[in-house]
Amino acid sequence: MSAADSSGTERGAAETLPNSLRAGPDPRGRFGIFGGRFVAETLMPLVLELDAAYAAAKADPAFRTELDYYLKDYVGRPSPLWFARRLTEELGGARIYMKREELNHTGSHKLNNVMGQILLARRMGRSRIVAETGAGQHGVATATVCALFGLKCTIYMGATDVERQKPNVFRMRLLGAEVVAVTSGAGTLKDAMNEAMRDWVTNVRDTYFLVGTVAGPHPYPQMVRDFQSVIGDETRVQMQEAEGRLPDVIVAAIGGGSNAMGIFHPFLDDPSVRLVGVEAAGRGLDSGETAASILRGRPGVLHGNRTYLLQDEDGQIDEAHSISAGLDYPGIGPEHSWLAEIGRVEYVGATDDQALAAFQLCTRTEGIIPALEAAHALAHVAVIAPTLSPETLLVVNISGRGDKDIFTVAAHLGVTL
């Protein structure tokens, strides 16, 4: 499996223990049976080229130096680890810390990954960027760096999402991106992903596909994880400074799974740290309207990787449902599927209603309006924090800010803006 096959040849793997859970994927891009490169032959040479280019960039100290520069002075890292005193008092249990990814430039964790990939795309000489987006956070982050570097940018977004995330669509257009509303299927993230792949296969010579989450063909799941791991690396140092020890519980929301993987990965080899991924249960795990791929899906192949998918018995992919456009996806990153199977990470669900309640709770007690995605993580914190001792150190990843969601939330609360 991962540890045996990766053989420590890549930089980074050498820093981990021989039996580390952090050593994956193997050279085929597999985490256990998950991952891989299930793409059309036209794309296969590109995926292999990307793998080689990423390996070269990782081994080049100049790439790291350049990325660090942009992360500090453009993205605004490190993001704070905030002790949420009033939320802790309100819930009455674990000491709750918030990893403030919503304070990054563009308002979410997405820029961590996008910054890394855009520097790679530039190294590879690509002049045009395509990306998929659900809530629009990844699309905005991508459009932002394309503006920064003067690159052509096309963002595919499901027509349903274009409608429910209008502020982000306007932002992307202001940033100079072309936003294409995808009308096939239910017009959500899955359909945007299909259309972005069609664009990529058509424009292979000059186009870089900037994937926004820890999914897709290898090396995307690994690469996006690596770029997002800055979240967990910082959390580790910051919690040591604040409390003199590691956190006991880390909670993060999961759509494709990039913010969760980013904060989990640096702690995978610390068995004392309980890791909890919160899937969007939508109208309920058994309502048939859910986005909980691990809890209600089974392994299959879609969008370049083998992973847990919501699908029918014939292997047709189901439409996901979540109040949060960013979690509205019937799959999940393959490393999460593996971590679920080996039991290292617990996966639970939070419903639309729980997320709405947590959205308001966080806003009212901390003065922080979280993205609806992060509100799912907060919803689970509201469930478990009261059951934990006051000595328990709990970190919740606030993956994005909720300004983009106020229209959706207002509509659900019966308020007309």
Added chain:
Amino acid sequence: MSRIARRFAALKAQGRGALIPYLQACDPDYDTSLALLRAMPGAGADLIEVGVPFSDPSADGPTIQLAARRGLKAGASMVRVLEMVARFREDDADTPIILMGYLNPIEAYGHARFCADAARVGVDGLIVVDMPPEEADLLDGPAWAAGLDIIRLVAPTTDDARLPMVCGSASGFIYYVSITGVTGTRTASSDELAAALPRLRAATDLPVAIGFGIRSPEQAAAAVRAADAAVVASALIATLEDSLDEEGRATPDTLPRVLAQLSDLAKAVRSAR
């Protein structure tokens, strides 16, 4: 010798190339689709590709996407697709049938069970769009055991370093994706084809079919002058789509129009060389 190999050998002896039309199973409904499948050999089909509808056809253009949606709406499933092939085989023992689609419906059916059932009903080969040779280990074994040909795709981006590996594990024929792009969009120029074919011929002795972007009889003729077979998909489906009524149902025009177009393509292919 497999049905596919026999067919290509027979055509080679006649000195002509093959026409391979494509239809999407259950588009717009099971009965129409089966009737079309049964009528295709009479209209000049030498081999037939049967598309297995998938919810997320990420390598297909709008025409086949819509066909897949119609097929799924009409109740297509892998079981129904195999049933359709079985019905076809009741009165055609010679025309090779190739299933073309995406991996997930095969995984859901189970690799070994799928290959055994497909071979039993008379399927001859498989084209799995999102399964490059590197990821074919789970399917190749059961397919070979069942006597199914695994038809590999080669693209303009497939470089010389990769080509021998791709061709080395192929059987039946090589499907040359003549453009970078999705189905039913751009057409490769004859210069592009002329440049691509020697590279392929040097890498394989298998017949080569050209697909993606062949729409007209002239283009089909050019394809069989350059290679061994021409695949026509979106152009036929566009005709089918155009023949449907406002609710997307088949009309009395549906079969005659698609078959007339197929006959024109076949005439061009048969007189191309």
